Amino acid sequence: MDTFVQQLINGLNIGAIYALIALGYTMVYGILRLINFAHGDIYMVGAFAGYGLAYFIAANLGLAGASWGALLIVLVGAMITAALVGMAIERFAYRPVRKYSRMTTLITAIGVSLLIENLFVARYGGMGRGFPQLLNDRTYQLFGNAAISKSQILIFVVSIALMLLLQWIIYKTRVGTAMRAVSFNLNSSKLMGINTDAIITFTFALGSALAAAAGVLTAQYSPTIDPLMGITTGLKAFVAAVLGGIGNIPGAVLGGLLIGVAETMVVGYGANVGIASTYRDAVAFAILILVLLLRPSGLLGSTVQEKV
Amino acid sequence: MRRTLIALGLIAALLMATGCARRGGNCPDPGGAIKVGVYGDLSGQTSSFGQSTKNGVQMAADEINAAGGINGRQIQLVIEDDQGEPGKAATVVQKLVNQDQVRALLGEVASSNSIAAAPAAQEAKVPMISPSSTNPKVTQVGDYIFRVCFIDPFQGEVMAKFAANTLKAKRAAILFDSNSDYSKGLIQFFKQGFTKLGGEIVAEQAYAQRDRDFTGQLTQIRSANPDVIYVPGYYQEVGVIAKQTKQLGIKAPLLGGDGWDSPQLWDLGGDALNGDYISNHYSVDDPTPVIQDFVKRYKAKFNGTAPDAIAALAYDAMMVLADSIKRAGGTDCQKLRDAIAQTTNFKGITGVISINSDRNAVKPAVVLELENHKFVYKETIQPDTGGGTTSPSPEGSASPAASASPAASAQPSASSSPTANTSGGNANAGATNANQ
Structure with missing residues (x-):
């Protein structure tokens, strides 16, 4: 029992990371009908920004070692950096080709993804690097053998807080209302006097910031970052968005958690039914195929659902 | 069109001619500087392995060259990055062998990469010494493949x-x-x-x-x-x-x-x-003077970085190669291969190295x-x-072999690999291997 609970905690934990990244996919899709394949790399850029920032504040502000202050600065700093990068990508890569077919934008997205990855490999090397630990990690015993660590609690708390914040932005603010309007119909929104370009840029910034938060949080939990870390994680988050119903915000969160749990259960119990634990990555893609076959609109997605 | 065809035909003929020459085992020493190919992961996931290997080999080569080279000939290193991927390792070794015409190869660290790259070296009869691949299959690829570390x-x-x-x-x-x-x-x-x-x-x-x-x-x-x-x-x-x-x-x-x-x-x-x-393979804290002297020289050369075992093994691999070239009197591939195979009691940084009949080093851990x-x-x-x-002890003198029997049960699968018979005359080497 304690082993099962533990696996559930482990699964929800990586699921929360997938959910944060999936939100970015789903928001951009909701507005532009574009699958932003560079989004996984934004997650990586966020982790690297946090890495640089952690060393910078350790050297210049004397905030070396683990402290909540340092963690907060790194987290927020990485989110801002990634938001700027996301906005730049939208402005210089996607906006110029937006008037062409959707396929053109999709291919541009793949190009941007490869560009970012290879720029980082060229600049930093493909080797993983240790992310500075900004948290005095310790483990809390729950019951039996089941335990939860501070870094896992951090992932849960921060991701839930960010999701609530996102919910508030979308439903309680003017810009959120505008986002929802654009997702319904871009051209009519324009006629209503909404600055659609600004709203699209803002959506990219928001999604990128969430991905960067996921990057920094993961790095506290499994302290290695490398330029290609966004590929698999990004793809799984994309599957999570499709599973939940792409364009649907609660769907992205649900999809992320489900993928995380499914993956961990394969590692934990797959051997009992003849699935080796190394098939964990295949599971996400098997789910993708099943969803596309059985329920292409995803678990929560439907044509009348309000999209962002 | 016809001209293209003729050109293609000429190219094919040329390729076949050189191919035949190589297969004939005809690879005399070209003279001049001795080209040694080094390949490893310099930019991938395990690039610390490749960097350490490169540093260790570089340091050994510089020391040999500073002391006048091997019989007056300088060592020239040709270094290639395989990004830690088996496919790329095979490609860069092809390049080192065919394009750069290296006389010997040093690499890789990860066994999977060495196994992928070794057939190219074996086919071209270019002796390859892996400094630190420990999987038994590496040297089973053929009789031109050696290592200076112990095996798994x-x-x-x-x-x-x-x-x-x-x-x-x-x-x-x-x-x-x-x-x-x-x-x-x-x-x-x-x-x-x-x-x-x-x-x-x-x-x-x-x-x-x-x-x-x-x-x-x-x-x-x-x-x-x-x-x-x-x-x-x-x-x-x-x-x-x-x-x-x-x-x-x-x-x-x-x-x-x-x-x-x-x-x-x-x-x-x-x-x-x-x-x-x-x-x-060795401990950087080992107080033995030879090791401490090596650590000091390495740190002086590479900005205070301490040599890990990978670097020490790479250094030893280059030194064993240099010693073998000296004993072989040059880099004729057959003679050089035999000289490496005959290495006995070579005093390296990582211990005394003797190459056994399976082309593996026998050393403590x-x-x-x-x-x-x-x-x-x-x-x-x-x-x-x-x-x-x-x-x-060669080909399983019964008593110690019996005690190691559990390992033996695992080996046949490895030695029955298609490349095992490449070792030809070393059929009994396969038997020894089964004991290991």
């Missing part, structure tokens, strides 16, 4: 012995890298050694390279309640595994192999690594404890006390 049957058994005898462990769990020949080889020999000593393997879990979350596997391992966990992976994943082991509140120490050895390990695992153990960002020397395990696993 020995390394796996060293850890099994250490766990059972020194740590008094009864229950061991295994977490291995399912992409790596190195990792799969080690767990096989660890299991045999550990069960032979009365221990029990209570859990076995696998992961894939580039995984960043191991909590699923570790949770299952924890529920089996082991005394030790054997994790013979590479430092990239091991650092994270160590951290997540502690996050799950697991107290059992992790045991590993030489794949953990990288300055980067501490970056990734930090204090979570305290109390773990690895088997390795050390066990190191990880403590506050340092590898602290615990004990040395000699090949003979290692159950005769790497006993230099």
Whole structure:
């Protein structure tokens, strides 16, 4: 029992990371009908920004070692950096080709993804690097053998807080209302006097910031970052968005958690039914195929659902 | 059109001619500077391995050249990056052999890459010395492939012995890298050694390279309640595994192999690594003057970086090669191959190196404890006390071979690989191998 609970905690934990990244996919899709394949790399850029920032504040502000202050600065700093990068990508890569077919934008997205990855490999090397630990990690015993660590609690708390914040932005603010309007119909929104370009840029910034938060949080939990870390994680988050119903915000969160749990259960119990634990990555893609076959609109997605 | 056809035909004829020349084994010494190819992972996931190898070889070559070269001829290194991928390793070795015409090759570290690259060297009859690939299959590719380190049957058994005898462990769990020949080889020999000593393997879990979350596997391992966990992976994943082991509140120490050895390990695992153990080729803290002198020279040359075992082995590999070229009187491929094969009692940094009939080095291993960002020397395990696993005695003189029988049962699969008969005259070498 304690082993099962533990696996559930482990699964929800990586699921929360997938959910944060999936939100970015789903928001951009909701507005532009574009699958932003560079989004996984934004997650990586966020982790690297946090890495640089952690060393910078350790050297210049004397905030070396683990402290909540340092963690907060790194987290927020990485989110801002990634938001700027996301906005730049939208402005210089996607906006110029937006008037062409959707396929053109999709291919541009793949190009941007490869560009970012290879720029980082060229600049930093493909080797993983240790992310500075900004948290005095310790483990809390729950019951039996089941335990939860501070870094896992951090992932849960921060991701839930960010999701609530996102919910508030979308439903309680003017810009959120505008986002929802654009997702319904871009051209009519324009006629209503909404600055659609600004709203699209803002959506990219928001999604990128969430991905960067996921990057920094993961790095506290499994302290290695490398330029290609966004590929698999990004793809799984994309599957999570499709599973939940792409364009649907609660769907992205649900999809992320489900993928995380499914993956961990394969590692934990797959051997009992003849699935080796190394098939964990295949599971996400098997789910993708099943969803596309059985329920292409995803678990929560439907044509009348309000999209962002 | 016809002209193109003629040109193509000419090119094909030319290729065939050179191909035949190579296959004929006709590769006399061209004279002049001696070109040595070095390949390794300089920019990929395990680039610390490639960098250390490059540094070790560079240092040895510079020392040889500064002392007047080999019989007055300078060594010229040609260094290639394979990004740690087996496919690319094979490609860069093709390039080194065919385009750069190197006379000998040094590399790789990861066994999978050496196995992928070795056939190209073997076919072209360019002697290749792997400084630090420990999987037995590497040198089974052919009679031009050597190594200057011990092999996994020995390394796996060293850890099994250490766990059972020194740590008094009864229950061991295994977490291995399912992409790596190195990792799969080690767990096989660890299991045999550990069960032979009365221990029990209570859990076995696998992961894939580039995984960043191991909590699923570790949770299952924890529920089996082991005394030790054997994790013979590479430092990239091991650092994270160590951290997540502690996050799950697991107290059992992790045991590993030489794949953990990288300055980067501490970056990734930090204090979570305290109390773990690895088997390795040498210890940087070993007070022996030869080693301390080497460490001093290396640090002076590379901005204070301490040489890990990979660097020390690379240095030894270059020195063994230089010694062999000197004994062979040049780089005629057949003569050079024979000279490397005849290496006996060469005093290297990582111990006294003798190449046995399987083209493997027979050497002791050390066990190191990880403590506050340092590898602290615990004990040395000699090949003979290692159950005769790497006993230099040729073709299984019955008695020690019998004691090593569990390892033997595993070997036939490896030696029956299609390349095994490349070794031709070394048919009985295969037999010895079965004893290892």
